[in-house]
Amino acid sequence: MKKRYLASALVLFAVGSLFVGVSSISPMDLLDLSEEQFHVLWNSRLPRLMSILLAGAGMSVCGLIMQQLSRNKFVSPTTAGTMDSARLGVLVSLMLFTSASPLVKMSIAFLFALLGTFIFMKILDRIKFKDVIFVPLVGLMFGNIISSITTFFAYERDLIQNMSAWMQGDFSLIVTGRYELMFLSIPFMIAAYIFANKFTIAGMGEDFAVSLGLKYRTVVNTGLILVAFVASSVLLTVGMIPFLGLIIPNIVSIYQGDNLKKNLPHTAMLGALFVLVCDILGRVIIYPYELPINLTVGVLGSGIFAWLLIRRRSREA
Template sequence: MKLWMLTILAIILSFISLFVGAIDIKITDLLDWDSDEASIFLISRLPRLMAIILAGAGMSIAGLIMQSLSRNKFASPTTTGTLDAAKLGILISILVFPNVSYIQQIFFCFAFALMGTLVFMQILDRIKFKDAIFVPLIGIMFGNILSSITTFFAYEADLLQNISSWLMGSFTLIMAGRYELLYVSIPVIIFAYFYANKFTVAGLGEDFTKNLGLSYKFIRNIGLILVAVISSTVVLTVGMIPFLGLIVPNIVSLYLGDNLQKIIPHTAVLGVVFLLICDIIGRIVIHPYEIPVNVTVAVIGSAIFLILLLRGRAYAKQPN
């Protein structure tokens, strides 16, 4: 699919998203800027759309970087423990600092997301049997360990319900003044685009990177920092959104290949399209109520993930 086609589709879905919700808003309602409908549009609907766009593009790019650096198509913040580590960081910040500030939450979330990703990459470096399916399963197990630790301490501190509800991926509570942290994704995506060629080289292996006179560890650490920044901002603002960074880069690579700089724009736009579709479905299925976006993304994403797993297994069994 051409980039301009994806862009037009994203614009159409964005328009639909602005006028879908528990309260019906028509275009004619916006002619009176003093009306309640216009206030809802400016305070809730427009910020929600911006949050969806930034989160969809950001998480998709984060997954693309992870797949390039780990040389595995099934790597993403969901399957490497990054999101679970960020969740643990938020809990630790609340336990250590009872009156934790938003800045402290950002720091803890980012630090734990980065450490969790680095630990997974270290585990990956020590695995000799790097089957395409085996690697993400290790990441999922690692993430489940972190999630279990979070659940245990949250239960002991009587914060389990608060953490679970707060980190449930949903755009329901997004409004003006509560999503602006996601704008951090914009410079990160721009930097990733101009740094893409080095990520591509690093994805070819440490020896190949060193032969070209580049520092493999430096490039990889830069990539992991970008992934941690995006993941932590999305988790703090929206909550946990699974599979987005996994399936979108894989879909794009199916028809565009693995040239990172070439596929970054397509990945970002397709991520926006996919998340908009999931959010709109969640808002119209049981209207006027709403299904959290992490549920619709998980259902659709898990089905696509299963297809990718089966496809990867079938490809691995093909004779050379």
Template sequence: MLKLRFLLPLTFLLGITSIFIGVGNVSLSGLLAGRPEDWLLFTQSRLPRLLSILIAGASLSVSGLILQSLSRNRFVSPTTAGLEDSARFGVLLALIMLPAATGWLQTSLAIATTFVGALIFMAILNTLKHRDTVFVPLVGMMFGNIISAITVFFALQFDLLQNINAWLQGDFSSVLSGRYETLFLSVPALIFAYLYAQRFVLAGMGEDFATNLGLNYKRTLNLGLALVSIVTAVVIVTVGSIPFLGLIVPNLVALYLGDNLKLTLPHTAVVGALLVLVCDIIGRVVIYPYEISVSLMMGVIGSAVFLAMLLKRYRHGGI
């Protein structure tokens, strides 16, 4: 069994390694000697990039875990529930209606549209007669494609397609000091997710079951969806889409820890941060001095793991 005492030092070592990888030269000797150019690159680029990787990886993974708990489906995540597409639609609305809006205002509107998208997805989920494990995320992806089509249509009408495409690729190369701080909104969301973990489990059992145990079902559901919406929108606005992360990490952690949400949540956060960090490092060195975006690396890994999970389910009784 993987332990946090192993995962945390590994994440720390890889984080230190990532600071010294890149076209710009940052050396330990230069930092210790107080060389201005080394410290400038470290504080303005490398450290913000590392922090954004860790926060985005942890928060997206936890949001996927919350969604899976609330929907009682292992294949639901911000990617397969249309939430990332809803966030991009919110960014488009901000660009159309408030072209001079700050990043905080864009983020707020993206959070609002993501929350509405989450409510619509859960409403669709409640209307399904057959809530098959595979059928539910397929419905979510169709819902996301509808939102994406609407987004592209309006982006073409207002000549903003290139702006929207910028949010299709998760990429940390443009993360600089002063342009990533909105990610820190995810930290309180992670804390609330841990505090309300058991309530999310009960809410995932269904409204009748949760109500019989004295839980305010709708309030708990809305809180969970709000936390997921905040995290998804913040990551989309700041670094772009990172596909499948919220899908595969909770499933990988569940393989060795089971379904206890409060127990798996810290592991999910650390494994998610570690996975994004590994993908970022590989993307920076495989075709050095150029970079492969994290979204491409995660898309390859995530789609392979997703396909493996589908085939495993098919072999054990099926789709």
């Protein structure tokens, strides 16, 4: 029942988002679109909607997988150095392959994101005091170190303005021809659903997983590859979107429990819906101007994150 309500809300806001913007288009105009209205709808509004849905669903699913594999509810691509590592990969591609295609840039960002995530997981294995808050703090420190390295080389090569663009999550520049890379993340999200049960078993610990005949390292590496690829595609297309992979899986687990396979569709839909609502708010708050998505998601996400922390502390007390 909750999935039906979630899907209905997602469809409602998705259709509504097509008619929000500076260029005036109403549902009645669909019966007789002018050439300009058709151009805006087909080349701007629809690509923007598709990128919002894919980015919201993808980053939320990434957070869910990372939380399952790390056994920590506050681990996500933005608190484990994944996004910072991908940004370093983008810088390397700009430095070494100045005229590289978006696919080459994404491949390099993917490799760096994967390497950064592997390093974080290795650090996690060596941490003895695995407090639920301490682990993501370690991830944030690790990410800040990578971000500092990226900033240093960006200043040295006079690329700081280029790199600043990757920090600003923004859908306003999404048009036909600038978002298609995100479609490559769809097979990876389908693979996440196929491997969901194995991720659940892997999340119970290496000893337990091996005792059940699971190839623990192979499953964990598969999960990290999925996360790195989806995070890289979102970063290259939209930029960084904070808190998304952290708060959405936690909200879903509150009303759905911790069954990964059961939670994946809910997480994908709620993530897409949350980003969609934040994007609509960003378009109407200071209309006709627009707030970037990382600002609206950051403000709302930080409030939800604080509530999750307080809720967890009250339960532990």
